[in-house]
Amino acid sequence: MAGVQVSNVSRSFGAHKALDDVSIDFADGGFYALLGPSGSGKTTLLRQIAGFDFPDSGRIAIGGESVERVPVEKRRIGMVFQNYALFPNMSVADNVAFGLSVRGEPKATTATEVQRALDLVQLSKLGGRRPHQLSGGQRQRVALARAIVTKPRVLLLDEPLGALDKALRVDMQIELKRIQREIGITTIFVTHDQEEALTMSDRIGILRDGRLVQEGPPEEIYDRPQSEFAATFLGDANIFRGDATGDGIRLSDGTAIAAGAGAKLTAGARASCAVRPERIQISTGAGRSDAGGANVLNGQVSKRIFAGSNSTYFVDRDGQTLKVIIQNTGAERLAEGQDVVLRWSPESTVLIAAV
Amino acid sequence: MATTRILEGLGRLYIWLLLAFLYLPIIIMALMSFNVSPFYQLPFEWTTEWYAALWQNDQLIAATWNSIEIAVITTLICTVLGSAASLALYRYDFRGKKFLQALLFPPIAIPWLITGTAMLIFFFGVGIGRGLFAILLGHVALALPYVIVVVSARLQTFAPELEEAARSLGANQWQVTSRVTLPWIMPGVIAGGLFAFAVSFDQFVVSYFLSTPGQTTLPVEIYAAIRKGFTPEINAVSTIIIVVSMALMLLTARFFKFGGEK
Amino acid sequence: MAAQGATATRSGLRSALPLLAPAYLWLTVAIFLPLSAMVFFSFMTELSLSGKPWAFTLGNYAAFFSQSLYLTLLLASLRLGLEVTLWCIVIGYPAAYVLAKVLKGRSREAIFLLVILPFWSNGLVRIFSWAMVLREGGILDTALNAVLPFKINIDLMYSYPAVIIGLVHSYVPYMVLTCYLTLQAIDDSLIEAGRSLGATRLQVLKRIIIPLSMPGLVAGAALIFVPVVGSFMEPRILGGRTGTFYGTVIEDQFVAVFNWPLGAALSFILLAVVLVILAVASPVLRRAA
Secondary structure, eight states, X not given: OOXXXXXXXXXXXXXXXXXXXXXXXXXXXXXXXXXXXXTSSHHHHHHHXXXXXXXXXXXXXXXXXXXXXXOGGGSOEEEEOXXXXXXTTSOHHHHHHHHHHHTTOOHHHHHHHHHHHHHHTTOGGGTTSOGGGSOHHHHHHHHHHHHHTTOOSEEEEESTTTTSOHHHHHHHHHHHHXXXXXXXXXXXXXXXXXXXXXXXXXXXXXXXXXXXXXXXXXXXXXXXXXXXXXXXXXXXOEEEEEEEOSSEEEOTTSOEEEOOXXXXXXXXXXXXXXXXXXXXEEEESOOOOXXXXXXXXXXXXXXXXXXXXXXXXXXXXXXXXXXXXXXXXXXXXXXXXXXXXXXXXXXXXXXXEOO | OHHHHHXXXXXXXXXXXXXXXHHHHHHHHHHHTXXXXXXXXXXXXXOOHHHHHHHHOHHHHHHHHHHHHXXXXXXXXXHHHHHHHHHHHHHOOOTTXXXXXXXXXHHHHSOHHHHHHHHHHHHHHTTOOSSHHHHHHHHHHHHHHHHHHHHHHHHHTSOHHHHHHHHHTTOOHHHHIIIIIHHHHHHHXXXXXXXXXXXXXXXXXXXHHHXXXXXXXXXXXXXXHHHHOOOHHHHHHHHHHHHHHHHHHHHHHHHHHHHHHO | OHHHXXXXXXXXXXXXXXXXXXXXXXXXIIIIHHHHHHHHHTTBSSOGGGSSOOOBOSXXXXXXXXXXXXXXXXXXXXHHHXXXXXXXXXXXXXXXXXXXXXXXXXXXXXXXXHHHGGGGSOHHHHHHHHHHHHSTTSHHHHHHHHHXXXXXXXXXXXXXXXXXXXXXXXXXXXXXXXXXHHHHHSXXXXXXXXXXXXOOHHHHIIIIIHHHTHHHHHHHHHHHHHHHHTOOHHIIIIIGGGOOOHHHXXXXXXXXXXXXXHHHHHXXXXXXXXXXXXXXXXXHHHHHO
């Protein structure tokens, strides 16, 4: 087991900068998600760590040892591919045994190790099957067993759950997490699914256009996004733009919005505030300043989307549409066109410096 | 709907007529090779004397062995060289790759008359001359593009992640190739090999220009015999050839389809 | 992008060369150098190896243009190519259509294989098999006279039609193959959409199916036309004395007259014609591939 340090890694393909000075420290035994839209460089970064591709500049270390020029077959990593990449000409057991057999392990130890790995992924009895006789979830488990049986220093997962349907994906998320805890391996996991990243990982790195936008524990990124992109890419957010006042911002129409979290900015600078839709309370009646110092805005419901356990209201306010998510507690539902008051606390408001 | 059914019926009938056009001459030739009359007279009387006579024809037998030998060697060389080239074209990207791929088509598209006479001139000019070695040189060159095309087609169905997965598990280049890539493309290699055999075994034009009286192949020998005058012996040997080459192609089709779809 | 990265690290001619070199060297020695040598020889007065003195000359090409025989024969060969190609379209396209759109499942596979199978069997022998059918007292003659009430003489052997029949028989599977591949790729829903918009069968054929299968038609036509123009064995066997074409003249220069430089010039002219045809067809061919 080992941690992975990525320091100032850049990689270009022609004029396209796929990675631009990226540095992340993946601590030993952690579960990391690399999250970003397609083309953000997350897969490129994973392939640099794996050794399929080498950086133009920068350093990659696994367990303190520089590996940025070491080819993949010498890096002792385990990788699970998006389409599993199981060898179709081999049985499940032979697939799992492949890594041990190419390094010349004795047959007896190989067989024991393979069985142990298959037990771990709960496929003890399927060693004789061929990959095409397995379901998607089973293939996923075989790919995982194959990747960990060689006791790699780090486990790399490239959108491993992308090909599974929703219900199976949730099962596999839990399963993957269990196995990772059990063997305690440093795991780096590429995904474009924000929910997956939030539920599975200890830390998340958000990439955009080849740059690392923000990195930290899921709660921190969700509660304290440092950019509008991070705020809107990981979860939903209402964004207000204006001038910093010292403890919040002032919108162009003079309305002040107090922010209790986020950056400290000098008054007058361009800034924005982000508020999560579920932090806003919605009520009928006229708005007035609140004694508790909460932010208050008036608006009009333009649309309501019912989604079972909750409802999403779109509220028009001075040319901006705000999104509010309310749990369905059985209380009266608001009609479209109705005038409403929105209220939320400054602690739920994150101040973000304009880029 | 009624019109549709009538049209479809006509379509089926048409296909059977086409098949009759394609196969009747061959079937008649095969039948005549078992007919007593050397002038193909009817009524038909069964005999195998023409096949027996083939055994006495040393020249024909020698040419047959030459054909088989050359076809086997061509097959071996083409599968090895062709598979290697296909792998390189699949795996690596480099300047001029498109050009190299385009170079495979002239040998297929240019009429054999031109290729054959050009080989004759060149081999004569550089001292290789005519004969079995020259024929082998030519056959390999004619069959090689087919093998590369067939193996490359099979490689198209190969997921590059499989090689990456093998490397991530610590396999070196040779282990990746021998344990993951080759097993996958094997049906393509076998199909390509059968193709090469057929191209060589059936090749007439190029062999014709490159052969000498002592060093010749079966089709060239048959052509010479036809131009001397038809005999039932030619029917017999032609029937054998056509059965062999059709069987080969059926085999190829089996492998290639198996390769292409699974 | 990711794939680009993967190949970039392992890229380069250097890694590919050891695998590529043997195959391409072989092709160079046995195909590309000979074709170049042929061009060179076509400008020589004598074969340098015969020991006689030789010089460069344009005479071989002058012979082509000054003696109307060669040009006439080239035109005859081009006409032969055109006729055979047309017959192959007329016979092959409907067959390809039936295979692609009427037959289904296993019977389609089996019949398709049966149609293209002869193409891969020995061409010389197949041409020869027609001799038995077409000659006087041959099968066609005997069969027709057995059926018809009156006596007719069928002796097509050693005639232009015999050459056409033999060549069409040889090459029609090619047309079926290429047309089948493009026709099969046409989604049936396009045809249904056409019908639902009120088009008749004929209109659907003319305005949807034929345009969409054009690449297959052109590919088939090019791949038939080119070798037919260069054919010599088929006219020799089935055409007899009427079977003198451009290809047979080239053959003569090499195996009978031994005027190799003239043969090389004639071959090169044919190659030029072929290359022009392939170049014209290549955009469509590439689309078909």
